[in-house]
Amino acid sequence: MPALPLDEAGKYVAGAYVVFLVLLFVYVAIMATKLARMERQLAELNELAHRVDANPGADA
Amino acid sequence: MFFYAPNDVDQGFVQKILYLHVPLAIVSLGGFVAGGVLAIMHLRTRASKWDMRSYVAIHMALIFGVGVLITGSIWARASWGTWWEWREATLVSFLIVFLLYATYQPVRFAIEDRERQARYASVFAITAGVFVPLNFMAVRFAQPSYIHPRLGGGSLTGEMLATFLLSLLGMTLLFLTLVKYEMTSKHTSAQIASLRRRLLGEDPSELPVRRSAAPTLTTTTP
Numbered sequence: 001m002p003a004l005p006l007d008e009a010g011k012y013v014a015g016a017y018v019v020f021l022v023l024l025f026v027y028v029a030i031m032a033t034k035l036a037r038m039e040r041q042l043a044e045l046n047e048l049a050h051r052v053d054a055n056p057g058a059d060a
Numbered sequence: 061m062f063f064y065a066p067n068d069v070d071q072g073f074v075q076k077i078l079y080l081h082v083p084l085a086i087v088s089l090g091g092f093v094a095g096g097v098l099a100i101m102h103l104r105t106r107a108s109k110w111d112m113r114s115y116v117a118i119h120m121a122l123i124f125g126v127g128v129l130i131t132g133s134i135w136a137r138a139s140w141g142t143w144w145e146w147r148e149a150t151l152v153s154f155l156i157v158f159l160l161y162a163t164y165q166p167v168r169f170a171i172e173d174r175e176r177q178a179r180y181a182s183v184f185a186i187t188a189g190v191f192v193p194l195n196f197m198a199v200r201f202a203q204p205s206y207i208h209p210r211l212g213g214g215s216l217t218g219e220m221l222a223t224f225l226l227s228l229l230g231m232t233l234l235f236l237t238l239v240k241y242e243m244t245s246k247h248t249s250a251q252i253a254s255l256r257r258r259l260l261g262e263d264p265s266e267l268p269v270r271r272s273a274a275p276t277l278t279t280t281t282p
Contacts, residue, residue, distance in 0.1 A: 004138055009073040012138035016077045016131040020084070023127050027238070034245055041252050048259045 065223035074138040079223055081131040082211065083231035084124050085154065089192055091121025091235060092161060096189015099182035111178040111275045114185050116242045118164055120235060125158045150208040153199045160188055168273040178275055250277040 004012070061079045068075035095118035102110035132151065133143045145151060167184055171177040200210075209215075216224055256262075 004072060004074055009138060012074055012134050013076045016080055016134045019130045019134070020080055020127055023123065023130075027123060031241060031245060034249075038245070038248055038252060041256070045252065045255055045259060052259060 061223045061227065065219050068220075071139060074135065077131060077135040077138075078209075079227040081128065081135055082224070083228040084131060085128045086228060087231045087235045088121045088124035088128050089157070089196065090232075091117050091124060092157065092192045093189050095121065095185045096187075096192075099185035099189070102178065102182045103186075108178065108275055108277055111182060112243065112246060112277055113239075114182065115168075115275050116239050116246070118161060118185060120239050120242065122158070122161055122164075124235065125154075125161070128154065129158065145208075148208050149199045149202075153195050157188075157192055157195060160191070164188070165273040169271065172271055174276050181275075246274065247277060 061076060065076075065079070067073055095114045098110050098114035098117060102108075102114060132154075136145060136151075137143050164181070164184060168177055168181050171180055211224075
C-alpha cells in the first residue's frame with residue numbers, strides 16, 4: 001500500500017498516541033481513587049489512635 | 061519524535077507509531093519475562109514480597125499489552141488497510157501470549173488458600189515466562205514475516221534509531237515507575253489493614269478470609 005498523505009496519516013498517528021494517553025490516564029485515575037481511599041482510612045485510624053490515647057484503659 | 065526523526069521513505073508519517081508501538085511491545089514482553097524471574101525468586105525464598113513483585117510486573121505488562129494491541133491495530137489499518145491480519149504470525153503470537161497472561165488473574169482468584177495461590181501463580185508465571193522468548197524466537201526465525209515490518213539489520217539509522225532508543229528508554233522508565241507506584245500502594249494498603257487490626261484488637265486468624273487475586277503481604281509488627 002502506498003504511504004498515506006499527511007492529513008490522513010495524521011489521524012491514525014494521533015489516534016494511536018491518544019489511546020496510549022487515555023490508557024495511562026485511566027490507570028492514574030484508578031490509582032488516585034485508591035490513594036484517596038487510603039487517605040480516608042488513615043484519617044479514621046488516626047482518630048481511633050487519638051481515642052485510644054485519651055482513654056488508655058477503655059477498649060477501642 | 062515528530063520533529064527530530066525524519067519521515068520513513070516507504071510508510072511516511074504513519075511510521076511515527078513505531079516509536080510508541082514497538083517500545084510498548086518490548087517492555088510488555090520484558091515485563092512478562094520479569095514476572096517469571098521474580099516468581100523464581102518467590103519459589104526459592106517463599107517470601108511474599110517476590111510474589112507481589114511478580115504479580116505487579118505481570119499486571120502492568122498486561123496493561124501495556126492492551127496498548128500494544130490497540131496501537132498495532134491502528135498502525136495496521138493505516139499501513140495495510142485492515143485492523144487485523146490473521147495470517148501474520150507476529151500479531152497472532154502476541155495475541156496468544158496476551159490471552160495466556162489474561163488467565164493469570166482468574167487462575168489466582170480461583171485458588172482460595174493464599175499459600176497455594178502464590179505457589180501455583182509462581183509456577184504459572186515461570187512457565188509462561190519461558191514461553192514468551194521461545195514464542196518470539198520461533199516467530200522470528202521460523203519464517204519470513206508476512207507483512208509485519210521487522211526491526212534489526214540496520215533498518216533504523218541515525219536520527220530514527222536515536223529517537224527509537226530514547227522512546228524505549230522512556231517506556232522502560234514509565235513501566236518501572238508504575239510498578240513502583242503500584243507496589244507502594246499495595247504495601248501501604250497492607251500496612252493500613254495491619255494497623256486497623258492492632259488498634260481494634262482484632263485477631264487476624266479470626267477474621268473471615270476475603271478471596272482476592274492479589275497477593276497478601278505479611279506485615280511486620282514492632
